[in-house]
Amino acid sequence: MSGFSRLQRDVQPGLIDPGYKSTSLRGPKSPLIRIPHRLGETGGPRFGAGWVGAQDADLTRNGRCNGEPLGERIIVTGRVLDEYGRPVRDRMVEVWQANAAGRYVHKSDQHDAPLDPNFRGSGRCVTDGEGRYRFLTIKPGAYPWRNHPNAWRPNHIHFSLFGQGFASRLVTQMYFPGDPLLQLDPIHNSVPVDARELLIARFDIEATEPEWALAYQFDIVLRGPDATPMEA
């Protein structure tokens, strides 16, 4: 079996980024050692439809305590594809995010903004036969962080995907169109300028539910089994 397509370095961030301070002590400095395809691991965990519960993809319900979560209800949907445009079917998508006030449930989040007793902010879903996933959630708020004076993260949703094998793993963040914080955000700006748009969802009136929720499309492209002959 041939291996996975390689990482496209021209769209990916670097390991040490001067704007994002925490990378300075955490990004390795030695060059990565390339494992040829014939020696690489081609399998990977296969969490499929049997691994999601009924409300896992509905973040407006899966954290309820005594009522509905506050904030703007939204639909986040899209397709997961490989680089050749083939759908990535029956594969796990995990998400987590802040609530409408910009506060995470996480115990170490110290931001002075209210928790919502009816919103946890995490969920998962599995792609369908066309690679499509769909979450119902609350639009996350912006929140401050300590990277530099008056630093704020743009609204975002964290994504974690496995794809078709060990090499296709992706951890990323989805942003919203028109957010004025994007151009100020060192994490978003760690991506080469031409590729930054790939992380911004598209507002999609077609995918909205009238009288209920607006919708955003966020398509995701993962490394996939390589269609070209095996590299040396």
Next chain:
Amino acid sequence: MSNRLRQTPSQTLGPFFAYGLTARQYGYDFDQLADGRIARDDTPGLRVRVAGQIFDGAGSPIEDAMVEVWQADADGHYPDAAAFDDHNAFHGFGRCGTGADPACRFVFDTIKPGGHDGQAPHLNVILTMRGLLLHLFTRIYFADEAAANEADPVLALVPQARRDTLIARLVEPGLYRFDIRMQGDDETVFFDV
């Protein structure tokens, strides 16, 4: 290359992943796909614990990293899709955050994998954390497999002086220690897979 789609860029895991990805381990009210217990009670093989810390370039242990392991069974076979149809089967996959342990350790309770395809027994590792914009791949080999390690074609790609960073030390029978160093003279070897 020309008509390929562009990959979605990677972004950092951030510090607040726990209630999404490792909820049970951190005591949040949500389940998680996998934790540090990779071997089931009935999984055949030699029981081992592999634990360690992750150090940043200043030598401080990292408290907001997540380590994932993908491994073969004791016979050297990786679990296939059918194994994942059964929630209680051996899946060869583990996930552990470092923030739930007072010493910021990751801990995996598993079985020692068999060799596979002429390669020495090893755990495939995905490492991600706040402050890392792209996750990293490394491997954990076992110190008491010296002959197999000597013949391993992936270790052979690594300069001799750095190979030790990929080998878990046997602390006592059944317990291996594997520390990861993000930077410095003994920076762990990371792979482009």
